[in-house]
Amino acid sequence: MKDLAKPIVRFAPSPTGRLHIGNLRTALYNWLFAKGQGGSFILRLDDTDTERSTDAFAQGIVEDLAWIGIVPDASDKQSNRVAQYDAAAAKLKEAGLLYPCYETPDEIERRRKRLMARGLPPIYERTGLKQTNEERAALEAEGRTAHWRFLLPNFTDDPFSPTRTEVHWDDAMRGEQTVDLASMSDPVLIRGDGTYLYTLPSVVDDSDMGVTHVIRGGDHITNTGAQIALFKALGAQPPAFGHHNLLTDASGDGLSKRTGALSLASLREGGIEPMALASLAALIGTGQAVEVCSSMDELAQLFDPTKVSRSPARFDERELEAMNEKLLHAMPYAEAQPRLTAKGMDHGEAFWNAVRPNLARFDDVAQWHSVLEGNFVPLVADVEDEEFLAVARDMLPAEPWPDDVWKQWTSALKEKTSRKGKALFMPLRKALTGKEHGPDMGEFLPLIGPEKTARRLS
Ligand code: GLU
Numbered sequence: 001m002k003d004l005a006k007p008i009v010r011f012a013p014s015p016t017g018r019l020h021i022g023n024l025r026t027a028l029y030n031w032l033f034a035k036g037q038g039g040s041f042i043l044r045l046d047d048t049d050t051e052r053s054t055d056a057f058a059q060g061i062v063e064d065l066a067w068i069g070i071v072p073d074a075s076d077k078q079s080n081r082v083a084q085y086d087a088a089a090a091k092l093k094e095a096g097l098l099y100p101c102y103e104t105p106d107e108i109e110r111r112r113k114r115l116m117a118r119g120l121p122p123i124y125e126r127t128g129l130k131q132t133n134e135e136r137a138a139l140e141a142e143g144r145t146a147h148w149r150f151l152l153p154n155f156t157d158d159p160f161s162p163t164r165t166e167v168h169w170d171d172a173m174r175g176e177q178t179v180d181l182a183s184m185s186d187p188v189l190i191r192g193d194g195t196y197l198y199t200l201p202s203v204v205d206d207s208d209m210g211v212t213h214v215i216r217g218g219d220h221i222t223n224t225g226a227q228i229a230l231f232k233a234l235g236a237q238p239p240a241f242g243h244h245n246l247l248t249d250a251s252g253d254g255l256s257k258r259t260g261a262l263s264l265a266s267l268r269e270g271g272i273e274p275m276a277l278a279s280l281a282a283l284i285g286t287g288q289a290v291e292v293c294s295s296m297d298e299l300a301q302l303f304d305p306t307k308v309s310r311s312p313a314r315f316d317e318r319e320l321e322a323m324n325e326k327l328l329h330a331m332p333y334a335e336a337q338p339r340l341t342a343k344g345m346d347h348g349e350a351f352w353n354a355v356r357p358n359l360a361r362f363d364d365v366a367q368w369h370s371v372l373e374g375n376f377v378p379l380v381a382d383v384e385d386e387e388f389l390a391v392a393r394d395m396l397p398a399e400p401w402p403d404d405v406w407k408q409w410t411s412a413l414k415e416k417t418s419r420k421g422k423a424l425f426m427p428l429r430k431a432l433t434g435k436e437h438g439p440d441m442g443e444f445l446p447l448i449g450p451e452k453t454a455r456r457l458s
Contacts, residue, residue: 007039007212011065011072012202014046015057017257018265019064021315022217022247024281029244030215031070032282032303033172035296042209043072047079048196064264068274069296076209078201085196088204088234089189092150097233098189100146101128102139124149124185126159148190150200153229154181167225172213172242173308179225187226203227207236215242215305244308245285247315255315262315271361275299276324285313292323294330321360328359336362345369347447354443368439372447376434378456385427388417392428393457399450406442432456 009030013023034041043065047053058077065072078085092098101124103111112122128149131139136146154165162182171177189200206214214224224241231238248254255262267277275294282299283290287307293299333349336356340346345365355368370376381389395412397405410428414420429441432448445453 005037007034007037008042008210009034009039009213009215010042010044010206010209010211011070012044012046012205012216013061013257014049014052014198015054015061015077016049016052017057018060018263020255020257020262020264021267021277021281022255022262023257024064024068024264024277025244025247026216027065027070028068028278028282028299029242029303029305029308030213031296032300033213033215033242033305036300036303039212040073041070042211043075044205044209045075045077046198046202047077048198048201050079050195053079060265064268067264067268068278074209076205078196078205081201081205081208082196084204084208085201088200089148089196092189092233093148095233097151098148099129099151100131100136101149101188102131102136102144102146103127104144121183122185123183126151126186129159145192147188147192149186150189150226150230150233152181152184152186152226153233167228169224169228169238169241172215172240172305173244174218174242174310177221177224177241177243179222181225181229184222184226187223199223199227200230203230203234203236206239207231207234211239213240213242215244217246218243218310219246242305244305245310246312247281247285248312250314250316252314262317267320271363272320272324273327273362276320276327279327280315280320280323284315284319285309285311290319290323292326292330294327294335325360328362329357331356340365343369347372350443351447354439354447357440358438371433371435371438374452374456378434379430379436381427381431388413388419388427389431389457391417393454396450396454396457401446401450403446404442406445409445 011027011030013019019027031041033039043062045053045058045061047058089098108124111125115122129151140146151159154162156163165181167179167181169177187199188197190196205211221243224243228238246254249262264277268274276292278296279293279299280290282303286309288302288304291302293302333352336352337346339362340352343366347369351368351372355365358368359365392409392413395409395416397408402408410424414424417424425441426436429438430436432441432445432453438444448456
């Protein structure tokens, strides 16, 4: 028997592009919510739009989620389940709750404008519902095909006199919500070409898959009113709902999967660490401090759906950069080691600890690997510095070097040459690393070692 205490959630992207950070936010909220309570996570691909959905995008979504650490417990796609939608549509038709309409998009638009011009809400007037079978046959003889609308339960006896009909739910993220079913048009469930729009399949799937919580973007709030009515019309128990705020880009525009903006794939390619991205995607636009978590478990501990703000949150790539650096600067050697080994750049814990504060990307480690190996172009020292470097070479501490070799060496040099501060340290750093900035020399010098150090000073 199903364990009622354990949530079942689903993430339901349409495979019409690669996931962006806004989609990731939805996936994460579902994942963190379910996993925090030992529940399960379904990946459902909403591929009813057959023209724009592709297998390659579906595959990309699975890969993007896996990179973040989200591995669904089950997955399915809507194109596999058309028979179930047909059965639900037949049930609704039989109950008189799904009716044919023959207006062209143009006619619908003209009527909408006319109503708006009269200051009336542009709600569909259920013209299709009034038509007799003869009228419908005549329209079909003209070559028109029907699209099908769900008759919203927003009236007592007469569907042509809707009255305020409130649907309430206690939203996991926004608290008490109310939608008035009389304020919206009967939604189209089936297009003229017989394909399904998202509204009905989603309800059928959620019901068949035992989904307990639907967590999705705030752009679906109105849908929720209609979908709760649909669950009931199909004799199913509606799940609980949670609607999170949406993300915009830095200029305040919405994100779109189709444009590839801020896609996980491009961020990954650009060297962003998955946990930097996941932490930001989950915590931005909440009442909580944006902290970088090093594991999904840690993020699950922090995540609180009731803290998600209502207003849109602005995603700033600079914040992601900063979090990425923070994550790398704190990354323990044990975590970095397999990646260093894979690159042939593992020089032990002391090396990692010395270079990590200088990394903006993990791959930047290659720079310091080269420095260590001596594969760099030395910076030309001016004449005065050359003399200083010769003195420095002569005064290199005897082997074996003590732990504080840098300190001992530079103190002695200071005394001998009267140089101090930048004039003392910079020529040494430049000669030994070929750079003006970099790891703490106290940590890095012992890694270079006496022999290479002497050579670099000659
Ligand atoms: N395919 C829909 C979307 O991407 C799913 C919405 C839902 O979660 O119900 O917006």
